[in-house]
Amino acid sequence: MSAPISLNVQLSDRSYPIFIGAGLLTHAEQLTTVLSARKIALITNTIVAPLYADLVIQVAKQKGVQVIEIVLPDGEIHKSLKTIAHIIDVLVANQMGRDDLIVALGGGVVGDMAGFVAACFQRGIGYIQIPTTLLSQVDSSVGGKTGVNHSGGKNLIGAFHQPKAVIIDTSVLRSLPxxxxxxxxxxxxxxxxxxxxxxxxxxxxxxxxxxxxxxxxxxxxxxxxxxxxxxxxxxxxxxxxxxxxxxxxxxxxxxxxxxxxxxxxxxxxxxxxxxxxxxxxxxxxxxxxxxxxxxxxxxxxxxxxxxxxxxxxxxxxxxxxxxxxxxxxxxxxxxxxxxxxxxxxxxxxxxxxxxxxxxxxxxx
Amino acid sequence: MSAPISLNVQLSDRSYPIFIGAGLLTHAEQLTTVLSARKIALITNTIVAPLYADLVIQVAKQKGVQVIEIVLPDGEIHKSLKTIAHIIDVLVANQMGRDDLIVALGGGVVGDMAGFVAACFQRGIGYIQIPTTLLSQVDSSVGGKTGVNHSGGKNLIGAFHQPKAVIIDTSVLRSLPxxxxxxxxxxxxxxxxxxxxxxxxxxxxxxxxxxxxxxxxxxxxxxxxxxxxxxxxxxxxxxxxxxxxxxxxxxxxxxxxxxxxxxxxxxxxxxxxxxxxxxxxxxxxxxxxxxxxxxxxxxxxxxxxxxxxxxxxxxxxxxxxxxxxxxxxxxxxxxxxxxxxxxxxxxxxxxxxxxxxxxxxxxx
Incomplete structure (x- = not known):
């Protein structure tokens, strides 16, 4: 593995790093560093979970971090307030606190929803983006736009909420259609x-x-x-x-x-x-x-x-x-x-x- | 009417005025000034609407501002994601835009929900607080905490989103139980x-x-x-x-x-x-x-x-x-x-x- 490239999104006290490289989920130095919480909610979908969820769960467990895995159905149609309500139910049932962390593992749909949940659960908790599609790696995982769709239009409900870090593993693109x-x-x-x-x-x-x-x-x-x-x-x-x-x-x-x-x-x-x-x-x-x-x-x-x-x-x-x-x-x-x-x-x-x-x- | 007192919440580009006085809804100088939008969604409840909604609607109409009135059922039990979804449906149906304005007329429940809708509709639009209970006048209308309840706890879902102005008419307290x-x-x-x-x-x-x-x-x-x-x-x-x-x-x-x-x-x-x-x-x-x-x-x-x-x-x-x-x-x-x-x-x-x-x- 060659050394990852990194860059910073400069937003004063909300600045955060983006790490880019092949194999960042397997040689998980950056991931290990950013997963610092008592508990994480790993939000992913049915397509991505069998491929990459275990890599993240392993790193978390090695650090003694408790993982709550939330596997959503795949697809833009599920990017709705209804899914947000479901995720929040799971967070509450697992007594997630303000200092716990949300980890988005998936494409733009997963990232937008996980980010919106992070924006509004307890009026804002931290989250990490691990985008697994090219589109989300170059666009939606960076910049803090989060949200869900409404029948009246795309992303009509949402928030600006910056992640704590973005981890872009280019190797995962080998499994992308x-x-x-x-x-x-x-x-x-x-x-x-x-x-x-x-x-x-x-x-x-x-x-x-x-x-x-x-x-x-x-x-x-x-x-x-x-x-x-x-x-x-x-x-x-x-x-x-x-x-x-x-x-x-x-x-x-x-x-x-x-x-x-x-x-x-x-x-x-x-x-x-x-x-x-x-x-x-x-x-x-x-x-x-x-x-x-x-x-x-x-x-x-x-x-x-x-x-x-x-x-x-x-x-x-x-x-x-x-x-x-x-x-x-x-x-x-x-x-x-x-x-x-x-x-x-x-x-x-x-x-x-x-x-x-x-x-x-x-x-x- | 004696001259209203005013003070400022100092938050750099999100600073806003609070006006306090008897009769601010009837002698509506401050209200007239802050209602500057093409459309407003006046969010209120079944108790407050018959008492004070017309005062706000009149001022808006005199300024040529279109009013969409949203009357919610009264009570903490309705402070839920379900009500938020309903309000957003109405905003979308009425083609509210980013530069339009939400006006919260009521107590803490109305203010918290109207504020949360303003926080997440189109990733944030402006809103005005017109609190009509003593509690909301001295607490929830000021400071930008918005949100709804979850069966797991009060205000578990919400956002920080500062209003554009707060108008506190002490006369309305005469109708308060x-x-x-x-x-x-x-x-x-x-x-x-x-x-x-x-x-x-x-x-x-x-x-x-x-x-x-x-x-x-x-x-x-x-x-x-x-x-x-x-x-x-x-x-x-x-x-x-x-x-x-x-x-x-x-x-x-x-x-x-x-x-x-x-x-x-x-x-x-x-x-x-x-x-x-x-x-x-x-x-x-x-x-x-x-x-x-x-x-x-x-x-x-x-x-x-x-x-x-x-x-x-x-x-x-x-x-x-x-x-x-x-x-x-x-x-x-x-x-x-x-x-x-x-x-x-x-x-x-x-x-x-x-x-x-x-x-x-x-x-x-």
Missing amino acids: LRELRAGMAEIIKYGMICDISFFCWLEQNVEKLLALESATLAHAIHRSCQIKAGIVARDEHEHGDRALLNFGHTFGHAIETVTAYSTWLHGEAVGAGMMMAATMSLHVGSLSVLDVERLAALLKRFDLRTDAREEVTANAAKEAMSRDKKVKAGKQRFILLRGIGEAYITADYPPAALEATLAAHLG | LRELRAGMAEIIKYGMICDISFFCWLEQNVEKLLALESATLAHAIHRSCQIKAGIVARDEHEHGDRALLNFGHTFGHAIETVTAYSTWLHGEAVGAGMMMAATMSLHVGSLSVLDVERLAALLKRFDLRTDAREEVTANAAKEAMSRDKKVKAGKQRFILLRGIGEAYITADYPPAALEATLAAHLG
Whole structure:
């Protein structure tokens, strides 16, 4: 095992480390250090538990830490207040206290729910993120956004609550279905698109190595993604400004997910098509060149990611879903658009025709 | 109407004003100022709505603010995740956005739930507290503690989320049942006990005027209470230290409430008896004189507040309830005790016999 990379999310008294490396769950030095509590509630799901739960439980037991394992059903559909109530029932039944710890072992759904429980159980207790999907490793495990869905929209109920540490073991990606790996790449591409053209170029040059799970290449892609996200979060924790840049592709992406009832598109896949739509809209607004739009499309396609949702989503259904998006400010829809690859900006000021043309180009 | 008193809770970018005065809902200058949103969700209950909701709705309508009225059933038993889910359903159905506002009009139950909804709807939106009971005016509306109960304990689910403003109209106390007024006095006495002996003396001298709802006297008692609480919250928003002093009487009080299933004791009544128990324990620990214990008992009795729970609560049941209290740190129960009237301290270091003697003296 090569030495893990680490970086810090700088948030004064809520700062925390992110450790990235192959084998961090088996050579568990970092994990051993961060599991300091009397009890932990290990929150995971039916897919991940048989693969990795024992690794965490072993480390905890060696330290004399009591483990309460909570195995949730898999899937976005279970990311609900009902599941939160169930988890809290288990915590109460096991007399978890304010100084105990929650450990999230799984993808974004597990991390978002475990984080939200940590945010509101006893008005906030500590938690550790151990993300096991590429998407959660580069996005949802970092930055403290937690929450659950409501029939009216994604993550409509939630809290900002930073973890105590994030442990990213790149080896676990070997058990990840290829489709999920590809979906995770969309969020990685996003970081290049919004603020780092050289990272975007590097991605163009490393598609094959990334898909082959080449260790050092993967670790660099994840590290650079987390670094960019950590920098933005440190500047704007509660999304009053710049943090909204991280939503590039997400306004359209969420609409695709909402209209398809979170059933056929993976989040990353929807973000991929959403980024294409944001690029197309930037083109129609006049801030992005057709060459840059094509370059994004080409990279997405090399990862086998779709660039439209024509078959499943109509323009009208998407518009209706977007009107309920929580990023709507005083009734006005805001978009994250591009001035070029690596240069995103936020605007609520756009010709309606640019939006219409975008919907027409990518939706049914 | 005399000019309202105001004070500030100093929490850097989350600072907010508290306005205190007779008639603030009818001469609604402050209310008019703070109701700045496109939409408000007015959360209230079946008791308060017929009395005061129209006053708020009128002010909002004059400003062109759309009002969504949410009338909850009255009572602690409804302070649950289920009610939170219901409120969120209504907010979503009415397309409330991040820049809209929640207004809590009612006692502690309404305020805690409205605040928790504001904390977690879209990861946090603004809210205004308009407390209508004495208890909520001097305690729960100030300081940002929000939450709901769980069968395992009071406020086990919640968040710290500061309001944008607190509007305390002392005139509304005329419609408050006398029993609730008296219960509210317990929390006022608490502020004297923990850190202000001169305020305690002033209370001893003003029992009759307070019970007669004499305007200026009442406003002073509320103002001084909020001032003390605001000072403590400003020093320790998230209760890592001094803020726990505000829990004086609450460890025992919560046990009384839990054992009696929140059905026969009002919160303030339980805090009154809880303060007596904390004083008795301080006596047994050797840090408080019998004279001071008697002085507290005398003041509580003048407000017709009970000093024991002998008839309803056994020592064993109370101990069991206390072991599940969220203030238990690493398995060790902490207590807020007294070195004298006006001088509270936090300790986890006490002879078990002192606790036993206290339970024996005040419980069955």
